[in-house]
Amino acid sequence: MQNTDQDRVIRFIAANRFPFPGQTDWPEGYQTLTNGAERSHPVQGPDGQHWPDIVILNEKGEPCRLGEVEDKIDAAAIARWKLCADVADTMNETGVKNLFVYVRKGLAAEALAALDQHAISFAGLREYEIAGDEVKVTPYLTRGDRYDHQ
Template identity: 45%
Template sequence: MPIPSHDEVVAFVAANRFPFPGQTTWPANYTTLTNAPEKKRAVPGPSGDYYPDIVVIDSDGKTREIGDVEEALDPAKVPLWKAASEAGDPLPEYETRIFFLYVPEGQEEAAKNLLDANKISYAGVRGYRSDGSGHISIVPFVTRGNPYDHQ
């Protein structure tokens, strides 16, 4: 199976997961921004601004949700994922934050282990893939946030 490009996955996830098509629980004042291919919205990072792939803000400009898409797992990105996680809203009822990490299908367990080993709070780890025609699919792996998100 072909692996879609980073920017294709970012665009697909932003359009189909933040919010889900037809989602009625998505706040009307939320706006989904992407930092691929053009940087639009940063969060505080360990060495200055960090631009996660997907940043959801409310009408007051407050960061609410974060999504990052990786083409390969790189432990050097752990501090950036931690910063992204800390920028997302807390979900106290689930004891986590609204941060989702998307990795190529088959790398989900390794991604989960990296997040857990580094005590990074996350709402979900997802795999992605594309079929022969280039159609991208998201494969939920683990959801620690709202069960609605495990689709």
């Protein structure tokens, strides 16, 4: 994926899913940041800093929900998911990590197999596609709040 396309997808997801338009239960004080073309908020991993594509900070300024946008499933993507799952909180109805993985349309089954094979806890797996000027996101599997499956 070209960086401009990836940045467009990241910005769309951040603006339309964290929170959803009209969502009334989004916690007060939460802030949604993106690390697309410009990096604004890293998280600390065992090998140094990582900039998740989407970082939601709680009211204390701590990362609590993270999103990664992928155009391929490989060892580097899996390593990013593991790191993000370690950082994300579990404040949802099922207690899974608040990690949301967005993959190019057609890759969700492969991504799910990788997530499960590597025992990576996550709240949602989504597919995205770019159709002309529009970005579309389709839920594939939700393990966190039922509300998120839209």
